[in-house]
Amino acid sequence: MTIHFLLMKQKHQDSPDNHCVVKNLTTYNNFLFGDVVTNGSHHVANTNSVLHFLTSNGQQQYIGNQTTIEGIPVDHWRSCMYMASMNANYTLDYYFTTRTDNDPLAYPQIPIRAEAKGLRRLSNGTNIQFNHIYEFYDYRPAVTEDATIFLTPKGVVCPGRKKTRPLPKLQKFYSYREEAITGNVATLYDIWYTTAQNLSRLDFRPGQGNTNPVTQIHDYNTGVAYVIDKVFGNCTTMPIPTSSFDAKTGLKTVADPGVLMMRSGASFLYLDDTYTYEGQRPVRGIWCDVFISNRTDYAPIGNKPSRFEFYFLSHAWYQINNIGYTDQVDTDIPIQLDIIWMRGFDEQHVTYNFYNFNQEQPADDVFDISPCYSDPETMSFRIDFPGSYSSMLAFQTFYRSVVSSGVAQYAGISPLRIQKSKFRFSYNDAYFIGVMLERAPPVSEYRAFQGKYMGTNMDAIFNGVTDANECANRCRESQNFTCNGFDICQTKSTCMLSRYRWENKPIGTNPNCVHYSRVIGGLPMNQKSLADAWVQLKNKVLRGELQFEIQMNGQPQTITATSINSNVLVSGNRQLSSSQYIAQFTSYRNQFVPQHDSLTITGTSVDDCAQACVEGAIFVCNSFEYSFDTGSCALSKLQPDVKRNLIQPRSQTDLYIRDYTNQFSKTSGQTALSSANVIYQSIGNANQCAKLCKNYNEFECKSFDYCAYIGLCYLGRRHILDVPVSSIKSNPMCNHYSRNYVADFSRTPNRVIRQQDNRIVQGVSVQQCAKLCVEEQGFSCASFDFCGNTTACRLSTASLTNDKNTAVASAFCSVYSRRALPSTPPQQSNSSGVYSGGQMAGLALGMIILGIMLTGGFIYFYFKRREADTDMKVAFTRNDYSS
Structure with a gap:
């Protein structure tokens, strides 16, 4: 069926213009182009048929080229036609430019005019003569415009138009x-x-x-x-x-x-x-x-x-x-x-x-209403789904939404009350975490109508209630009937509940009352309180009833929850402070070591976890894992950088390995302990060497050399600041590490402690100043001031913690306060701590004489024992990368 459109321009008040009338071509006559019927279907004649005078419907005759139209010589054709739909006999004359005419389109012949003249016989026997003339202007042998010229104009509706294409269908969820x-x-x-x-x-x-x-x-x-x-x-x-x-x-x-x-x-x-x-x-x-x-x-x-x-x-x-x-x-x-x-x-x-x-399922955090609740109105929880998940799921966001909605359904609450949800998979377990929220204030579920009341249509009455929220809660908690509305009247101090809405029953007027009608119809969801929802959810887990079906490698798999825990700290963000404890670890994101946990702490921060590892007295803690999803902290004796093959990936869990090198200052490409008498072989990295130095008991290890290419670790008694320059050798394959005394102090910039100096030393570095403070024997050094513009080191028994009022501003100086003071202060020296020029000269002379004596003694004993067995201690350790 072919439809024809007639457009009529007209303007009406309160109604858009451009009206369209739809007519069927089987009954509406298309006189100019004709109506061709093929196999019972009506069509407009093709262009060839139209411009060649519809020869299939009549007889064509060439009249000649003696005529001109508006000065243009033309060829003239005539057809004798009959149109059954109009019961009309007529002649159709067509005029084309002659082939000799200079056509600007360079097209052989183009139409100029068509004239239809004939007689139409009506059903009552009356004959009507007609004569139609059609002039053609601006003829083009092709359609140069785009296809929109065949459309109805923009904004025009044609009632009754045939629907040729269905409207697109949208999904159950979308965002834009x-x-x-x-x-x-x-x-x-x-x-x-x-x-x-x-x-x-x-x-x-x-x-x-x-x-x-x-x-x-x-x-x-x-x-x-x-x-x-x-x-x-x-x-x-x-x-x-x-x-x-x-x-x-x-x-x-x-x-x-x-x-x-x-x-x-x-x-x-x-x-x-x-x-x-x-x-x-x-x-x-x-x-x-x-x-x-x-x-x-x-x-x-x-x-x-x-x-x-x-x-x-x-x-x-x-x-x-x-x-x-x-x-x-x-x-x-x-x-x-x-x-x-x-x-x-x-x-x-x-x-x-x-x-x-x-058109995808929105992420749960899109509907985040957690700003509407305080901490007492929330509960964080974790649900575990043990199993084999060797293939990580590709669409965890999708499964998170599925499980989150399912958890809400099992708890008997709205999906909106499960917030900050995450669904994590690792190779041998999966877990879901979230925050459950309390119900919204009861009155927010009811619409208020001021000055209205339902009067006698009440199912329960409570006296002495004037608060709308309390009355709404009684309506929400009603057990005997579904409460859909209530009246509260201030003058009577009554709360009246009803199973009806105001739309169902007549509602009266009372300026002292307010009627509340439930917003949602039908049987509303029984929104449990936070405590009741938590009990119901726990029972579902303990009975093994909390189950979900997921797709694993293209196959459906049912996962069952086995445990639920509310002692979690849900944050989801790797927010670290500048804690001195965190600084002692190297972090590895999204990694952990399974089955090597020595102690687990739940619901804690990552900084507290690091402190527990550093200060723990039960065992030597060398690493810990922290879950930023749940606030779970797992301390371990293992030093994972020794056995890296044990490290496995796990989302949102970070591995922290104790970094012993941060207690030492590194000097690259140099050694200072070539004559050290304690050597360890087969050491995998500098961190292991630093750990050996820190834990060495036979002497106080102040430095070490580490040569990575041969795995050698040299432990030394002396700091690089105490080693003669001649003993420091260049070695591009090794690095020297000396104890970082500055790490024992916390720095307060642009401050000094005035008139509290026990000793002043000029021309030293900040590292040397820190070393002097730690090794000071004459008094208990609690802090030092260091001024960069003069390289002055001022040692003091005072500190910012107990002498706050003594600190004053300084542009070039900083106060370094000792993090941990010695337990027993040494006896105070009689000296003022400030060396005079004569004293410094005498001290230097004494040190020279002592050096000569020690050197002579060392040479004597060296030659005396060069034939004897060496007392050098060599230790071997094994790096086991296969277990």
Whole structure:
């Protein structure tokens, strides 16, 4: 069937213009181009037939070329025609330019005129003569415009038009950014919508005095709206307004009219079966399938007549979405919506542009209402699913949403009350973590009607109740009947509950009362309290009833929860402080060592975990693992850098290995202990060598050399500052490490402790100054001032912790306070601590004489014992990389 359209321009008040009439070509005559019937189907004649005088329907005759039309010489043809639909006999004369005419199109012959003259016989026997002349101008042998010239004009609805293409269907969930253009104002909205969980979110800037952007989350499981100020973070709970962008009211059941319901994904965008396909047009440079509809349900204009013209991405195009988790090659996505209506005789117009349209399950953190709750109203938990998960799941976000919704269902609460959820897999276990929230304030589930009451239609009455929230809680906790509304009257101090809504029963007027009606109809979800929901969820786990089906390597697999624990610290962020304890470890992200835990601490911070490892007295802790999901800390005796083959990957768990080298200062490419008498062989790295030095008992190890290419570790008694320069050798394959005394101090810049100096030493480095303080024997050195501009080192028994008032500002100096003071202070020296020039000279002379004596003695004993066995100690260690 072929349809013909007639467009009529007319303007009506409160109604869009450009009216279209649809007629069927089987009954409507197309006189000029003819009506060709093939196998019972009607068609417009092809161009060849039309411009060659429809020879199949009559007899053609060439008349000659003696005629001119408007000065143009033409060839003249005539056909004798009969049109059955009009019961008409007529002659059809066609005039073409002659072949000798200089045609500007360089086309052999083009039509100039057609004239139809004949007689039409009506059904009553009357004959009507007619003579139609058709002039052809601007003839082109091809269509130079795009295909849109064959479409009905933009914004024109043709009632009764044949539907040639179905409207695209949307999923149960989607998200997008919307740009609403009205006049010269473009307003942006971000929208998330999931009818699978009955949740929606709208981000916008309300205006009208409140200029802060707002997140508005609607929970259609309970009827509660959460409004969060994105600048200040404060949250307000209220009933979902009836005028909400995602709400509709109407008949839900025969016995329950007028309740609030969530729009379906299609009706939210006004998509239904009233649309007809127009064709394809470009929008924003994108070719789109265009659908149009006449409507009266556009709420912003008061449900007046309007036209909706919807543009969907053409099937010849596809969008690659950068915010999805699965393959985002989608075609049925909206690009633009144009809405036109009349205000008086003026046409009004609004355009909605759609961006980042994504039809995937929204991530749970999209609907984050945690700012609406304080810590006492929350509970963090972890659920374990042991099993074999050798193949990591590709779409953990999807499974997180599935498990999160399932956990809420098992607990008997709305999915919105499970927040900060994560679902983690490793090679031999899986676990789910989340935060369970308390119920919203009871009154936020009911809509208030000021000055109204239901009077005698009450099922329970409580005296002495004047607080609406308390009355709402009694309604919510009602066990004998489903409470759908209540009245609270201040003058009577009564709370009256009813199973009816105000829509079901007559409602009266009382200025001293307020009637509250439940927002959501039907049997509302029995929202358990946080304590009751937690007990129910624990029981489900302990009975082995908490199960989910997931896809593993393309096959369904049922996973069962075996344990649940509330002693967790859910953060999810690797937030580290500048703790002195964390600084003593090297971190390896997303790694752990299975089955080597010596002690587990739950619900703690990573800094406290590091402190427990450093200061633990039960065993020597060489590493720990920390889960940023749960705040779980696992201390271990193992030094994993010795057996790296034991390290395995695990998401959101970081491995921290004790870094003993941070207690030493490194001098690259040099050695100072070539004559050391303690040597370890087969040492895998400098950290192991540093650990040997720290734990060595036969003497105080102050330094070591480590040669990585041969795995040698030399331990030494002396610091590099005490070693003669001649003993320091260049060796590009080795590095020297001396104890970092500065690490024993905390620095306070731009301060000094005045008039508390026990000793002053000039011309030393900050490292030397720290060493002098630690090794001071004459008094208990608690701090030192170091001034970079003079290299002055001032040792003191005072510290910032016990002499706060003595610290003063200084541009070039810093105070270094000892982290741990000696337990027994040495006896104070009689000296003032400041050496005079004569004293320094005498000390230098004594040191020279002592040096000569020690050197002579060393030479004597060296030659005396060169033939004897050496007392050098050599130790061997094994790096086991195979076990």
